[in-house]
Amino acid sequence: EFGELSLKDIDNVAKSSFPLCMRHLFDKLREDHHLKHWGRMQLGLFLKGVGLKLDDALAFWKAEFSQKVGAERFDKEYAYSIRHNYGKEGKRVDYTPYSCQKIISLTPSVGDHHGCPYRHFSEENLRAALCKMGVNSGGVEDVMDKVRHKHYQLACTLTFEAIHGCPNDAGINHPNQYFSDSQKILK
Numbered sequence: 001e002f003g004e005l006s007l008k009d010i011d012n013v014a015k016s017s018f019p020l021c022m023r024h025l026f027d028k029l030r031e032d033h034h035l036k037h038w039g040r041m042q043l044g045l046f047l048k049g050v051g052l053k054l055d056d057a058l059a060f061w062k063a064e065f066s067q068k069v070g071a072e073r074f075d076k077e078y079a080y081s082i083r084h085n086y087g088k089e090g091k092r093v094d095y096t097p098y099s100c101q102k103i104i105s106l107t108p109s110v111g112d113h114h115g116c117p118y119r120h121f122s123e124e125n126l127r128a129a130l131c132k133m134g135v136n137s138g139g140v141e142d143v144m145d146k147v148r149h150k151h152y153q154l155a156c157t158l159t160f161e162a163i164h165g166c167p168n169d170a171g172i173n174h175p176n177q178y179f180s181d182s183q184k185i186l187k
């Protein structure tokens with residue numbers, strides 16, 4: 001677990017320190033005010049892992065979802081699963097954020113935004129996403145080369161290195177590790 005994340009900082013740290021998988025879910029949530037089940041799970045557990053407290057998590061999801069489905073329906077249909085992720089409902093299991101291996105093995109369908117972009121995006125969409133992340137054109141080619149060889153986590157590690165301008169010798173194996181490695185450099 002990494003410190004605490006307050007709601008007012010969330011947009012800034014999403015830009016600077018979220019790996020592409022989480023950045024994509026975060027941007028889609030802000031854009032569509034909605035995410036399907038697995039997207040909510042993947043992003044929600046990640047946010048818990050980076051230190052977003054339950055009350056802030058409820059406020060964060062509600063601010064978006066209520067623009068789409070209304071506050072009442074959010075409270076009725078969606079708040080439960082967020083509390084559930086934090087171990088406050090049902091079996092009261094404290095669920096852990098997904099690893100890269102798990103995310104890469106998921107099978108998103110059309111309209112889903114979960115999964116690993118290096119594995120699940122088209123080449124065109126991945127190139128555009130990398131540019132938006134601030135990877136230069138040489139860096140994009142290096143990343144695409146790893147992707148072609150199905151080395152998705154190495155592709156993510158190269159992205160990290162391109163954005164932060166320094167090596168990540170351990171390599172990326174968990175989105176929450178990407179986040180904490182990034183914050184260590186930026187702080």
Ligand code: SF4
Pocket residue numbers: 019020021022099100101103104115116117118152153156172173174175178
């Ligand atoms: Fe996310 Fe891991 Fe894929 Fe990077 S390699 S985008 S951290 S799932």
